[in-house]
Amino acid sequence: MLPGGSRRPGRRTPAVPVESSAVTQPSTERGQGAAADVDLPTQYRPADVEGRLYERWVSAGLFTADPARAPQRPAFSIVIPPPNVTGSLHMGHALDHSIQDTLVRRRRMQGHETAWVPGMDHAGIATQNVVERELAKEGVSRHDLGRADFLERVWQWKAESGGRILGQMRRLGDSVDWTREAFTMDDxxxxxxxxxxxxxxDDGLIYRAERIINWCPRCLTALSDIEVEHDEVDGELVSLRYGAGDDEIVVATTRAETMLGDTAVAVHPEDARYAHMVGREIELPLTGRRIPVVADEHVDPSFGTGAVKVTPAHDPNDFEIGRRHALPSLSVMDERGIVTAPGPFEGLDRFEARPAVVAALREQGRIVKEVRPYKHSVGHCQRCSTVVEPRVSLQWFVKVESLARAAGDAVRDGRVKIHPPEMAARYFEWVDNMHDWCISRQLWWGHRIPVWYGPDGEVVCPAPGEEPPAGWTQDTDVLDTWFSSALWPFSTLGWPDETPELKRFYPTSVLVTGYDILFFWVARMMMFGLYAMDGVQPFDTIALHGMVRDQFGKKMSKSFGNVVDPLDWIERYGADATRFTLLRGANPGGDVPVAEEWAQGSRNFCNKLWNATRFALINGAHVRGEMPAEVSTVDAWILSRLQAVVSEVDAHLESYDFAKACEALYHFAWDEVCDWYVELAKVQLADDRAEATRRVLGEVLDNLLRLLHPVVPFVTEELWTSLTGEETVVTAPWPAADTGRADGGAEQLVGSLQRMVTEVRRFRADQGLKPGQRVAARIEWNGSALHRHEDGIRALLRLTEPGDAFSSTASLPVEDLKVYLDTAGVIDVAAERKRLEKDLAAARKEVDQARRKLGNEAFMAKAPEAVVAKNRDRLGQAEAGIARLEAQLAALPAG
Structure with missing residues (x-):
C-alpha cells in the first residue's frame, strides 16, 4: 500500500506487560546528551527545519570529498547527470536525484569517501532559443548583434537567470559536493x-562529409537523435503512377513534395513483378526527368506495391540506397523548408507545396488512389516542436564503429553492470547498430569546433593552447551538446590532467539515469570514457529507473493537464515526503506512478515518526550506556525484528530496489514500532522495567532513524540529534545487523498476542461494539503463556472483570484460549440479529450460485482454468463467511 491509503482496522494495540527474555549483546555506547531535555515542537513543520539543516550541512563541509583523506577508506563517486542550464526541477529530476542521494548518503554512513559531483549542461539549442526570444522582445536578432556580442549576452543570461535548478536541488536535499560544481562550458x-x-x-575518428541528418527548419541546425521526438500524427497517403504503359510503376508517399527530388525507383531484386524493369528508366512526372529503376534488398516486396520512390537528399533510407547505387542527391528544399526546385512550386513552403503537387499530379491523371488518412510517426524538434526535415548537409561526424564495439564489450565482459539486467539487451541493440555521430551544430552557443581552414582549403586542428596559423578561419559550427557531456565522468575529475580526484574517484561507482537516455548519453559516455581513459570504463554500474507517471500510469504532459511540480509538493508536504513518495514507487527499471494523496500519506509517515520520537523523549528514551542484559519479551521482539529489517533493507538497496527498501522501512516503522511496540512499551514504562525499556526504545529509534536517513534526511536529522545528542546523523555509522539479537521465541509470543488482540477487536467490531466501550469478560487461558498478561490484555481490549451477575452472551475461541463476553445491554440485539441474518442470506445465495456454476459440465469444459479457479475461490470465501456469520448469530443473546 502506498502512503495515504486507509489504515486497516485492528492495527494499533495498547501496551501489554510481557515476561523477560535475556539479551546479552551490548551496543556500542554513543551520545551522552540529555535527550529528555530536548523540547521538540508538538508538530513537525518541514519549512522550519529543511533550509536550516541543509545550510548547516553545507557549511560544516559534510558533503565535501577529499581524495587525500583516509586512503584506506573505499571511494564512492557519482557524477550527477547535468541538468540543462535552462531547466527547473521536474518530477524526473526529483526521482533521479532522490535515488542518487539515497545511495550517496548510505555509502557516506558506511564509511566511504563519497564524491557526488554536481553541475549543469550548457544546452546549446535550448539556451540559444531562450536568449533569442529575449532579444526578440527588444526587436533585435542575434545577427544584429554579431557572434561575439550575442555570446556575451548568453553568458550574462546564464549568470543572472540560468541555473535555478541548482537552488532547487538544495531544497530537495541533494548532498552534493558544491565545491566541485562544474559547467560543460567552463574553462x-x-x-x-x-x-x-x-x-x-588525429586518430582519424573525426571527419567532415555530406550526409543526411535531422534538420530543424526553425532552429536552422542539425539535431541529434535525442533532440528529435517522434509523435504519431494524422497524415495523408497518396499513390502515384510513375512511367506509362509497360514501364508503369505505382509508389505511395506521405510527402508528395519530395518527389520533385526523386532520382530513382527501387524494387526488391527477387520481385518477379518488376524484374523486366530493373536497369531501365521511367519518366518522373512534373519534372521531365527520367530516372532509373534499381534493385535493392532494403525494399519490402510485401509492403504496398513493392516499389518505393528514392529521394536521397530527403530521406535517410533513400540516402543509403543512393550511396549503394551511386545515385545523385538532388536537394529540392532550402534550410527553411522552402522549395527550391525550378518550376511552379518554387518558393512554396514544404507544407504548401504538398497539396499543390498532389493537385498537379491529379490533373495529369497520375493519382492512382485518392488521398486517404494515414497515421504515421513524424519527428519533431524537441525544443520548438517544428517537424524535422531529413536533409543532406556538410557536417562533422565521429566514426563510432570501434568506439561502439568497445562500449558493448565493457558490458559483455562484466566490467560494467546494468541494473536491471534485462535492460542490457536494449543497450546492445543501440551500440551494436550505431551510425556515425553527427557532432556539428549550426549554432553560436556551444563549444566551437576547433578546426581552422587555410586560404587554399587546408585544414588544421591545433592542440589546446596552440595558436592556429595567422589569417586562417575557424569553423563556424559548434559541437553537439552531448559531445561535451560525454566527457562528464572524467572531465569533472580534472582530466586531461592526472589529478588526485581522477586517481581516487575514477571510474565512478554508479551512474543513475532514466532508461530513456540509455542510448544517447550513456552510450556516448561509455565510448569516450573507454577511449580517453585507456580502456577503463566511466562507471562500474548503470542503474536505470523509469519515467514518473501519474497515478493511472499516464505520461505526464502539459497537454494532458497532469504535470506535477515537485517544488509544489516540497512546499506543501516537505522534501522528505516528496522523496519518499517517489522512492517508494521506484522499482528497478520500471515507471513510477505518483499521486498527491500518496504525498499526503508520506507526510503523515514523517509526522508519525516525529510523534513516536517525541513520545519516546518525553518518557526518557535514550542511547546512553550499554544495552541491558535482561529485557522483556516485547523488547526482545522489537530488537529481533530490527535486525531482520536491517538485513532486508541492505539487500534491497544493494540491488537498487528502492521501492522494496522503502516498503520494508515503512511497515516496520509504522506497523511494528509505532502501532505495536510504542503502545506495548507504555505499560513497561510505568513499572520496574521502565529503565530497560527506555534504553531499548532509544536503541530502536536510533537505528530506525539511521536506516531512514538516506531516504528522508531532514526529519531524521532533527529527530536523531534530539534523541542522541550527537552533531549529525549524516556521518553516523550505518546500522549493522546483529544476528545475536534474533529471538524466535519472542517473535512467536508477540505474534500470538498480536493475533489475539486483532481477532478480539475484529469480533467486537462485528458485534457492533464501539472501540472504547467496556464489556465484562471472562477468559479461559487453557495453559496459554498469555495468561500472565491478563491485566494488560483487559486494558487493551476494554474488558472489565466479570461480576456476580456475569452472563456470557458471546464467546470467541482464539490462540488456544477462549474469551466470553457479556454484551447484554451493550448492543441492540434485535438490530444486530437482523443485520447478520441479511448478510447470511446474501452469503448463502453466493454459495448456491458458485456451486451451480462449478457443477455445470459445459461451463467446466469450456471455461479457462483461471476463471474456474476464481469461482472456486469465491465459493470458499462465501462458505467461510457463512460459518463466521452463523457463529456471530449463535453468540447473540436470546430474545
Whole structure:
C-alpha cells in the first residue's frame, strides 16, 4: 500500500506487560546528551527545519570529498547527470536525484569517501532559443548583434537567470559536493573538449562529409537523435503512377513534395513483378526527368506495391540506397523548408507545396488512389516542436564503429553492470547498430569546433593552447551538446590532467539515469570514457529507473493537464515526503506512478515518526550506556525484528530496489514500532522495567532513524540529534545487523498476542461494539503463556472483570484460549440479529450460485482454468463467511 491509503482496522494495540527474555549483546555506547531535555515542537513543520539543516550541512563541509583523506577508506563517486542550464526541477529530476542521494548518503554512513559531483549542461539549442526570444522582445536578432556580442549576452543570461535548478536541488536535499560544481562550458571542460577532439581528429575518428541528418527548419541546425521526438500524427497517403504503359510503376508517399527530388525507383531484386524493369528508366512526372529503376534488398516486396520512390537528399533510407547505387542527391528544399526546385512550386513552403503537387499530379491523371488518412510517426524538434526535415548537409561526424564495439564489450565482459539486467539487451541493440555521430551544430552557443581552414582549403586542428596559423578561419559550427557531456565522468575529475580526484574517484561507482537516455548519453559516455581513459570504463554500474507517471500510469504532459511540480509538493508536504513518495514507487527499471494523496500519506509517515520520537523523549528514551542484559519479551521482539529489517533493507538497496527498501522501512516503522511496540512499551514504562525499556526504545529509534536517513534526511536529522545528542546523523555509522539479537521465541509470543488482540477487536467490531466501550469478560487461558498478561490484555481490549451477575452472551475461541463476553445491554440485539441474518442470506445465495456454476459440465469444459479457479475461490470465501456469520448469530443473546 502506498502512503495515504486507509489504515486497516485492528492495527494499533495498547501496551501489554510481557515476561523477560535475556539479551546479552551490548551496543556500542554513543551520545551522552540529555535527550529528555530536548523540547521538540508538538508538530513537525518541514519549512522550519529543511533550509536550516541543509545550510548547516553545507557549511560544516559534510558533503565535501577529499581524495587525500583516509586512503584506506573505499571511494564512492557519482557524477550527477547535468541538468540543462535552462531547466527547473521536474518530477524526473526529483526521482533521479532522490535515488542518487539515497545511495550517496548510505555509502557516506558506511564509511566511504563519497564524491557526488554536481553541475549543469550548457544546452546549446535550448539556451540559444531562450536568449533569442529575449532579444526578440527588444526587436533585435542575434545577427544584429554579431557572434561575439550575442555570446556575451548568453553568458550574462546564464549568470543572472540560468541555473535555478541548482537552488532547487538544495531544497530537495541533494548532498552534493558544491565545491566541485562544474559547467560543460567552463574553462576546465573547454580544455577537455579541445583535448579529446584533437585526439579523435588525429586518430582519424573525426571527419567532415555530406550526409543526411535531422534538420530543424526553425532552429536552422542539425539535431541529434535525442533532440528529435517522434509523435504519431494524422497524415495523408497518396499513390502515384510513375512511367506509362509497360514501364508503369505505382509508389505511395506521405510527402508528395519530395518527389520533385526523386532520382530513382527501387524494387526488391527477387520481385518477379518488376524484374523486366530493373536497369531501365521511367519518366518522373512534373519534372521531365527520367530516372532509373534499381534493385535493392532494403525494399519490402510485401509492403504496398513493392516499389518505393528514392529521394536521397530527403530521406535517410533513400540516402543509403543512393550511396549503394551511386545515385545523385538532388536537394529540392532550402534550410527553411522552402522549395527550391525550378518550376511552379518554387518558393512554396514544404507544407504548401504538398497539396499543390498532389493537385498537379491529379490533373495529369497520375493519382492512382485518392488521398486517404494515414497515421504515421513524424519527428519533431524537441525544443520548438517544428517537424524535422531529413536533409543532406556538410557536417562533422565521429566514426563510432570501434568506439561502439568497445562500449558493448565493457558490458559483455562484466566490467560494467546494468541494473536491471534485462535492460542490457536494449543497450546492445543501440551500440551494436550505431551510425556515425553527427557532432556539428549550426549554432553560436556551444563549444566551437576547433578546426581552422587555410586560404587554399587546408585544414588544421591545433592542440589546446596552440595558436592556429595567422589569417586562417575557424569553423563556424559548434559541437553537439552531448559531445561535451560525454566527457562528464572524467572531465569533472580534472582530466586531461592526472589529478588526485581522477586517481581516487575514477571510474565512478554508479551512474543513475532514466532508461530513456540509455542510448544517447550513456552510450556516448561509455565510448569516450573507454577511449580517453585507456580502456577503463566511466562507471562500474548503470542503474536505470523509469519515467514518473501519474497515478493511472499516464505520461505526464502539459497537454494532458497532469504535470506535477515537485517544488509544489516540497512546499506543501516537505522534501522528505516528496522523496519518499517517489522512492517508494521506484522499482528497478520500471515507471513510477505518483499521486498527491500518496504525498499526503508520506507526510503523515514523517509526522508519525516525529510523534513516536517525541513520545519516546518525553518518557526518557535514550542511547546512553550499554544495552541491558535482561529485557522483556516485547523488547526482545522489537530488537529481533530490527535486525531482520536491517538485513532486508541492505539487500534491497544493494540491488537498487528502492521501492522494496522503502516498503520494508515503512511497515516496520509504522506497523511494528509505532502501532505495536510504542503502545506495548507504555505499560513497561510505568513499572520496574521502565529503565530497560527506555534504553531499548532509544536503541530502536536510533537505528530506525539511521536506516531512514538516506531516504528522508531532514526529519531524521532533527529527530536523531534530539534523541542522541550527537552533531549529525549524516556521518553516523550505518546500522549493522546483529544476528545475536534474533529471538524466535519472542517473535512467536508477540505474534500470538498480536493475533489475539486483532481477532478480539475484529469480533467486537462485528458485534457492533464501539472501540472504547467496556464489556465484562471472562477468559479461559487453557495453559496459554498469555495468561500472565491478563491485566494488560483487559486494558487493551476494554474488558472489565466479570461480576456476580456475569452472563456470557458471546464467546470467541482464539490462540488456544477462549474469551466470553457479556454484551447484554451493550448492543441492540434485535438490530444486530437482523443485520447478520441479511448478510447470511446474501452469503448463502453466493454459495448456491458458485456451486451451480462449478457443477455445470459445459461451463467446466469450456471455461479457462483461471476463471474456474476464481469461482472456486469465491465459493470458499462465501462458505467461510457463512460459518463466521452463523457463529456471530449463535453468540447473540436470546430474545
Amino acid at each position: 576546465d571542460r573547454a580544455r577537455a573538449v579541445r583535448t579529446i577532439f584533437k585526439r579523435l581528429f
